[in-house]
Amino acid sequence: xxxxxxxxxxxxxxxxxxxxxxxxxxxxxxxxxxxxxxxxxxxxxxxxxxxxxxxxxxxxxxxxxxxxxxxxxxxxxxxxxxxxxxxxxxx
Amino acid sequence: xxxxxxxxxxxxxxxxxxxxxxxxxxxxxxxxxxxxxxxxxxxxxxxxxxxxxxxxxxxxxxxxxxxxxxxxxxxxxxxxxxxxxxxxxxxxxxxxxxxxxxxxxxxxxxxxxxxxxxxxxxxxxxxxxxxxxxxxxxxxxxxxxxxxxxxxxxxxxxxxxxxxxxxxxxxxxxxxxxxxxxxxxxxxxxxxxxxxxxxxxxxxxxxxxxxxxxxxxxxxxxxxxxxxxxxxxxxxxxxxxxxxxxxxxxxxxxxxxxxxxxxxxxxxxxxxxxxxxxxxxxxxxxxxxxxxxxxxxxxxxxxxxxxx
Numbered sequence: 556x557x558x559x560x561x562x563x564x565x566x567x568x569x570x571x572x573x574x575x576x577x578x579x580x581x582x583x584x585x586x587x588x589x590x591x592x593x594x595x596x597x598x599x600x601x602x603x604x605x606x607x608x609x610x611x612x613x614x615x616x617x618x619x620x621x622x623x624x625x626x627x628x629x630x631x632x633x634x635x636x637x638x639x640x641x642x643x644x645x646x
Numbered sequence: 647x648x649x650x651x652x653x654x655x656x657x658x659x660x661x662x663x664x665x666x667x668x669x670x671x672x673x674x675x676x677x678x679x680x681x682x683x684x685x686x687x688x689x690x691x692x693x694x695x696x697x698x699x700x701x702x703x704x705x706x707x708x709x710x711x712x713x714x715x716x717x718x719x720x721x722x723x724x725x726x727x728x729x730x731x732x733x734x735x736x737x738x739x740x741x742x743x744x745x746x747x748x749x750x751x752x753x754x755x756x757x758x759x760x761x762x763x764x765x766x767x768x769x770x771x772x773x774x775x776x777x778x779x780x781x782x783x784x785x786x787x788x789x790x791x792x793x794x795x796x797x798x799x800x801x802x803x804x805x806x807x808x809x810x811x812x813x814x815x816x817x818x819x820x821x822x823x824x825x826x827x828x829x830x831x832x833x834x835x836x837x838x839x840x841x842x843x844x845x846x847x848x849x850x851x852x853x854x855x856x857x858x859x860x861x862x863x864x865x866x867x868x869x870x871x872x873x874x875x876x877x878x879x880x881x882x883x884x885x886x887x888x889x890x891x892x893x894x895x896x897x898x899x900x901x902x903x904x905x906x907x908x909x910x911x912x913x914x915x916x917x918x919x920x921x922x923x924x925x926x927x928x929x930x931x932x933x934x935x936x937x938x939x940x941x942x943x944x945x946x947x948x949x950x951x952x953x954x
Contacts, residue, residue: 591835601835602862602878608842609885622839629836 560636563644567635570614574606575599586632596631604629611635617642658699660692661812670816673743674750678757682743682900689739693732699947703731706950707941713869714938733942741945744901745790749819757901760795764907769850769891772910773801778845779910780883780890784856784933785945788903790817792895793852794824795905804844806853808832826852838882845886852893855879856933857948866927869934871951880922880929884913890925892932896940908932 568581571590575597589596590603599607607629608619617639619625628638669688673681693700707727711718718726747757772779781796781803783789797803804827810817821828829844831837844851858876865872883890889910897903911928915921937944 599835600860600862601831601838602881604835604838605842605882605885608839619839621843622836625836625839 560640563639564632564636566614567632567639570610571597571607571632571635574610575603584632586636588631590629590631611639615639615642615644617644658696660688663812663815666812666816669742670746670749673746674752678747678752681746682740685739685743686736689736689742692739693735696735700731700735702947702949703734704728706944706946707731707734709869709871709951710937710941710944730941734944737943738945738947740900741788741943744788745813745816745820747901748790748794748823749816754794754823758791758794759902760791760798760895760905761903762795762799762905762907764893765891765909766799766907768910769801769907772889772891773848773850776848777886777888778847778849778851779888780845780879781850781852781893781907782855782879782890782929783852783893783895784854784936785947786856786894786933786936786940787896787943789852789854789895790820791897791903792893792905793821793826795895795903796850796852796893797824797826802847802849803827804829804841804849804851806831806841806851808859841882842886845882845888851882853879855929856946856950864923864926866923866930868930868950869937873930873951875926875930877922877926880913880925883911883925884918884921887914889913890929892929892936894936894940896936896943906936908936 564586565581568584571577571584572579572581577597590599592598604625608625612618619628619638628634669685672684704727707730708723711723711726715723744758748754769779781792783792793803793805803824805821806829807817809830809832818828827844827849829837829840831841841851855876858874862877863874864877865874879890889912891910892908894906895903896906911925913921913925915924
C-alpha cells in the first residue's frame with residue numbers, strides 16, 4: 556500500500572503532467588527535476604505556471620499566495636510536495 | 647517566454663535605445679511642429695532603408711485588400727498596397743512622435759484629446775464584481791494611448807508585455823505618467839503569478855494579442871487565411887474566469903485619439919481548448935474589423951500570415 560507521502564507525490568506528478576500536457580507518464584517524472592529549466596528540466600513556461608497555480612488550488616485547496624512563494628514552491632516535485640505538506644496536505 | 651523571437655522581429659537600425667532617447671529628447675525640447683517635421687524626414691529616410699519591413703507591410707496590406715476590395719485588379723491592388731504601406735510607415739513616425747510627447751515633460755491634457763466609444767459600461771459592470779478584466783488590443787493605432795485612456799477613467803490598469811529593448815525606457819515613462827503598472831513576461835514565468843493576483847484584485851490587464859512569439863498559438867481565420875494567435879490571453883481569461891474586452895486606440899487626426907472598447911468575449915465551456923479556439927476566432931474577427939476600418943494605422947511590420 557502506498558504511503559501518504561508517495562500518494563501525495565503521485566497526485567502532484569499527475570497534476571503537473573496534465574497541466575503541462577507532457578507526453579510522459581507521471582511515474583517518469585523525477586522528484587528533483589527542475590520544472591522550468593529548459594536544458595536540465597521540463598522547460599515549463601508562464602502558461603504552465605498559470606495552469607499549475609490554478610490547479611494546485613482546485614486539486615488541493617491550497618493557494619500559492621504570491622510570486623515569491625511561487626518561485627520557491629514551483630521549483631520541482633519535491634518543493635511542491637513540501638509546500639503542500641506544510642499547508643496540511645498529507646495525501 | 648521567447649525573448650529571442652521578439653528581438654528578431656524588432657531588429658531594425660533605428661530600433662536602438664540611443665535612437666529612441668535622442669528622438670525623445672528632440673521632440674521634448676523643440677516646438678512640437680518642428681519635432682513632427684524632423685520625425686517625418688527621418689521616417690521617410692527610414693522607409694527607403696527598410697526593405698524587409700516594407701515588404702512585410704505590402705504583403706499584409708495586399709491580403710487585406712483581397713478581402714475588403716475583392717474587385718480590384720492585380721495591378722490596382724499592388725498599386726494600393728505600395729501606397730498604403732508607405733502611409734502606414736509614415737504613420738508609425740507619428741506614432742513615435744506622439745509616444746515621445748506622452749513620455750515627455752509637456753502637459754498631456756493640452757496636447758492630446760481622448761474620446762471614448764463602445765462598451766465602457768460593460769467594463770464598469772465587470773469591475774463592480776470585484777474581479778478584473780483583460781483588455782486585448784492589437785498593433786493598431788497607439789496602444790500606449792489606449793492604456794492612458796483607460797487609466798484616465800480611474801480604473802487600475804496593468805500592461806502585460808514583452809520587453810522592447812529599444813523602447814522600454816520610453817514605455818516606462820509613459821506608464822508612469824499614466825499611472826499604469828507594467829509586468830514583463832519574457833524573462834520570468836513566475837510573472838504570471840503577479841498577473842493572476844492583479845486580476846483577483848480587480849485590475850484591468852492590457853495586452854497585445856495579435857502576434858504569437860512562441861509555439862503557444864492557435865491558427866484561426868484572419869482576412870480569409872489562417873493566422874497564428876497566442877493562446878496565453880484566452881487561457882488566462884478561462885482559468886481566471888474573466889472576460890476579454892477587445893480594445894483599440896486609433897486616430898484620424900493628429901493627437902486626437904478614439905479609445906474603442908468592444909463587446910466582451912467570454913472563454914467558457916465544457917471543452918476548455920475548444921472554448922479558447924472559439925474565443926480566439928472571435929477576437930481575430932473583431933481585430934479584422936478594426937484593421938479594415940483603420941488600415942493606415944495597422945503597425946504589423948511582420949508577416950501576419952506564413953505565406954501572404
